[in-house]
Amino acid sequence: MSSLAESGPVPAGAGVGAEGPILVVERLVKHFPIKAGILIDRQIGAVRAVDDVSFSVDRGETLGLVGESGCGKSTLARSILQLIAPTSGSVRFEGREVAGLGRRAARELRADMQMVFQDPYASLNPRKRIAQIIGDPMLLHGIVERGEVKAVVQDLLETVGLNPEHYNRFPHEFSGGQRQRIGIARALGLRPKLIIADEPVSALDVSIQAQIINLLEDLQEEYRLTYVFVAHDLSVVRHVADRIAVMYLGKIVEIGPAEAVYDTPIHPYTEALLSAVPIPDPRANAARRQIVLEGDVPSPADPPAGCRFHTRCPRATDVCSTGEPLLIDHGGGHHAACHHPLDRA
């Protein structure tokens, strides 16, 4: 992994063992072109959804990827899986370059990297039975023989807390939480090493959220899974993640061990974001100081120069509007990109 040092800093977890990280993302960029013209399209700009993002994920850990709508977290998740072709940059899974792989090779790899989606209503084919939804990907990847599919699917249903007798039902016969369990069973069937979960609980009621979070944690322990957990709900992420990456307008502004990021945030955006989350405890709520950010997130098609947060930042000075801050290590694997990092008492 010595090449990493040469090609730029990749914020890694503290526990990079002999095995090395399972996923390394380096200088990943995804720009969506904005086109105009009647007969001939010409590009007049680009939405800079993901703009030079680097990080790595260790085997068996959970990286929480947080940020508000439009910050690029879902685009980043999809670019890692090559569901969206990145504009440039590198994604290495177990040391193997993934970016720019052909369809066939990418498909092979997808058995190792699975995704769980946000909307359990849209992510299951309504015309297919559960047995097919979970079984077909396994057949496609040659993981099971046709004759044993039923038994394997029933095992999986049991693993995710569903009744194995229901393998012949259609998605509409299940509730939202149960559908999310089906989505998890489908991902699990391919025996993946990495699961990217894009807002896996945000469409669910709180009591059901807790069930799904507990299930994901049990499965992680049992199968030694690595998770990239994308979510806008910072309290949920605090519960599941070992490390957190905070995104703002296509950039990672802070990344580090979960406890460090939550207890002693370095970037003013992280601090404001955390303070905006309501705490379900009236006394604790009244006792804390809340920072209410002014205005809205600027457009990712025309992000502010320098630090992208400077237009809303209470600590911004002249340097923030001219020089782009680099993601630098503040100790203990806690990195932040800010010219005026918060005091760390």
Place this chain on the structure above:
Amino acid sequence: MSAPLLEIDDLRVHFSTDEGVVRAVDGVSLEIAEGEMLGIVGESGSGKSVASLTVLGLTRAANAEITGQISFEGQDLTAMDDEGLRRIRGNGIAMIFQDPLSALHPFYRVGNQLVEAIQVHRDVGDADARARAVELLELVGIPDPGRRMGEYPHELSGGMRQRVMIAMALTNDPRLLIADEPTTALDVTTQAQILRLIERLRRELGMAVIMITHDLGVIAEVADRVMVMYAGEAVEAGTLEQIFYDPQHPYTWGLLGSLTRVDQPRLARLAQIAGQPPSLINPPGGCHFRDRCPHEFAKCTEHPDLERRGGDAGHRDRCWLAPDRKREARVIASTGAIGLEAAKEPAS
């Protein structure tokens, strides 16, 4: 306390469908005083939205059977004809919704929509109505309101649209604002802005607010009193302090216990509520929560009323457990916090 501004007594809203009668709201009573903020919390299908829509007569339909009483400033809204209700809507009671984009007309400029809302209820000329619209946009914290008047809804951000909706709701100085998940579609920093705005307006205008949400965090931030709904019923009602620090109903324990908190390190495991909410067509007889409750006992097959049981004055619930037993049962052994130990495995 003087006479309540709004008083609901044993409201029931049943819809006949092909599958059977859906008992969407099945026994809700509440009162709200001038200037008070009542939080109604519940999960999808608990009846919280249907109850509030019914206040404005928005659930009147051929297949709906509405019983009970809704009295607003002394008038019975359930008995009122459509014309009378139309005068109440927007004048006495206004409502804002979760999704401001679908609540605004995409083809009309924001200003024209506001002017129309003003002129529906007031006999004022265009110039006066426009002046009032600008004033309202200013009140809800929209910068450069004169320019925003000429914009279309799609040109505004989600937070700005919700501000416009609030401005529209305030057109005729309502005494009561019903806010149905007003921040659910918004990002958390925008949510903080909108919650602050609603707080400020309540203070400045002396308006009562019913805040409907699934998020106990939002409730904790803004409400004076709380009603917890489950399967069409209010299962517990009390002050903010009572609900959060002395909850009486196992469903409330379950809700509190299953929450993740941004200000606390991760727990070993979340205390989940097993199973899922019951069908509203055929809820279990007796206590609606008993299927999922680890503390179920023989008495639970009888239907409990919402009344004062173990709590302090003004604190009511629908649980048969003895008060002492409740205090013991609601503590999660491993953490000492309030919650509902999941004794049953998730059913499927």
